[in-house]
Structure formats: C-alpha cells, structure tokens
Amino acid sequence: MDALSFEALAIVLAAIAVGSYLKGAIGLGLPIIAIPTLAAFLGAQHAVVVITLPTFFSNVWICWRYRKMKANIPYLKVALIAACIGTVIGTFVLRELTDTALLWVLIVWIGAYLLNMVLNPDFRLEGEAARKASPFMAVMAGISQGATGIAGPVVATWIHSYRLEKELYVFGVSIMFLVIATTHLLAVAGLGLLDYERLVQGALAIIPTIVFTQIGMWTTRFMSASLFNKLVILFIIVMEIKLLWEVLGR
Numbered sequence: 001m002d003a004l005s006f007e008a009l010a011i012v013l014a015a016i017a018v019g020s021y022l023k024g025a026i027g028l029g030l031p032i033i034a035i036p037t038l039a040a041f042l043g044a045q046h047a048v049v050v051i052t053l054p055t056f057f058s059n060v061w062i063c064w065r066y067r068k069m070k071a072n073i074p075y076l077k078v079a080l081i082a083a084c085i086g087t088v089i090g091t092f093v094l095r096e097l098t099d100t101a102l103l104w105v106l107i108v109w110i111g112a113y114l115l116n117m118v119l120n121p122d123f124r125l126e127g128e129a130a131r132k133a134s135p136f137m138a139v140m141a142g143i144s145q146g147a148t149g150i151a152g153p154v155v156a157t158w159i160h161s162y163r164l165e166k167e168l169y170v171f172g173v174s175i176m177f178l179v180i181a182t183t184h185l186l187a188v189a190g191l192g193l194l195d196y197e198r199l200v201q202g203a204l205a206i207i208p209t210i211v212f213t214q215i216g217m218w219t220t221r222f223m224s225a226s227l228f229n230k231l232v233i234l235f236i237i238v239m240e241i242k243l244l245w246e247v248l249g250r
Contacts, residue, residue, distance in 0.1 A: 090146020
C-alpha cells in the first residue's frame with residue numbers, strides 16, 4: 001500500500017477526530033464517519049479492519065469512565081448475553097441472505113422506529129415490556145453485526161426507546177457496542193485480516209480516538225436533555241439515509 005499523502009492523512013485524522021468526538025458526546029459516530037473516509041483512500045475491507053481497534057478502545061474508555069452507571073441499564077446482563085448469541089447467529093445468517101436483503105431489514109427497522117416516534121412521541125420502553133423486549137433487541141443487534149457488520153441502527157433505536165439520561169444513554173450504547181465489537185475483533189483477528197500493517201495503523205488511530213472521545217464526554221454534561229435527544233435522533237436519521245443510499249446505489 002502506498003503511503004497516504006499529507007492531505008489524505010489530514011482528512012482521515014479529521015474524520016477520526018469528528019467521529020470520536022460524537023462517540024464521546026452521544027455514544028454514536030466513529031465507524032459511520034471514519035470508515036467511509038478511510039475507505040476512500042485504503043479500500044473498504046482495509047478501513048473496516050483498521051477502525052476495529054479504535055472503535056473497540058473508544059467503547060472500553062467510555063464504559064470504564066461511566067462504569068458506575070451499569071446498574072441503571074434495564075436488564076443489562078441478559079441483554080449482553082443475548083447480544084453475543086445474536087452475533088454468532090448473524091454469522092450463519094450472512095451465508096443465507098444477500099447483503100441487500102439484510103440492509104433492507106435495517107432500513108425498515110429504523111423507519112418503523114422513526115414513524116413510531118412521530119405517531120407516539122411519548123413512547124418509552126419500560127416495565128414488563130422492557131423485560132421481554134431486551135433480549136430480543138440484543139439478539140437482533142448481534143445478528144445485525146454478525147451478518148452486516150452494522151449494529152448501530154438497532155442499538156441506537158433500542159437504547160433510545162428507554163429514554164435514559166444523557167450519560168446513561170452514552171454508556172448503554174457503548175457497552176452493547178463493546179460486547180459486539182469484542183466478538184468482531186476476535187473474528188477479524190481469527191480470519192487473519194488484522195495483519196501487521198493494519199494492526200500498527202489501528203494502534204496509531206487509538207491515540208486521537210481516546211483524546212477526542214474524552215473531549216466529547218466532557219461536552220455532554222453541558223448539553224440540555226432536549227439538544228442531546230435531538231442529536232441522537234438526527235444521527236439515527238443520518239444512519240437511515242446512509243443505508244438507503246448504499247442500497248439504492250447498487
């Protein structure tokens with residue numbers, strides 16, 4: 001692989017910085033911003049593998065910093081186990097369904113959630129409904145990751161339906177991503193995709209990732225609950241548009 005030019009390197013670092021900042025501030029953003037940018041210079045597979053490491057460590061950092069909040073996530077332990085099971089199932093689903101079919105499932109999922117928010121803006125998943133839905137949602141998130149490499153749409157909408165406080169939402173999506181990303185990281189390494197060059201590049205990306213993730217976490221406390229909620233919803237809409245663009249552009 002040819003070395004990146006100074007301009008290309010600056011663009012990649014800017015994408016990682018912005019994605020990491022959003023990750024720290026609202027719990028979402030790093031892969032969806034960094035991977036397409038890096039892929040433009042290094043190719044899709046290379047980009048996905050390289051970003052796996054900084055994504056993993058950004059989730060580790062957030063979960064460690066917000067670790068005292070774990071008791072406040074509804075049915076967390078069951079959800080984490082279900083997410084692992086779903087990720088394994090997703091690897092088998094990948095062999096049976098086409099990429100396009102799987103992406104359409106995610107598009108319909110997000111669309112249904114956004115429509116429900118419009119028709120029922122006060123909707124909140126809680127009580128018995130939350131207890132029953134939690135393992136199902138976690139399995140779906142795992143399946144989504146295992147089958148498409150994308151868990152964000154499921155995790156973001158599911159945790160958002162709890163209507164949690166700002167920092168608790170960031171922790172909730174991050175710990176789910178951490179469990180799923182750990183499985184993904186092991187799979188990538190096991191398949192031999194994480195070679196020395198990509199390992200070094202991913203390791204170097206960890207430094208700006210942690211720095212800007214922490215900056216994002218610092219700014220969360222200064223956001224109003226209304227602004228935070230609007231940013232999360234906006235990012236969910238962006239994910240929907242991105243998936244539609246990817247499917248319709250094939």
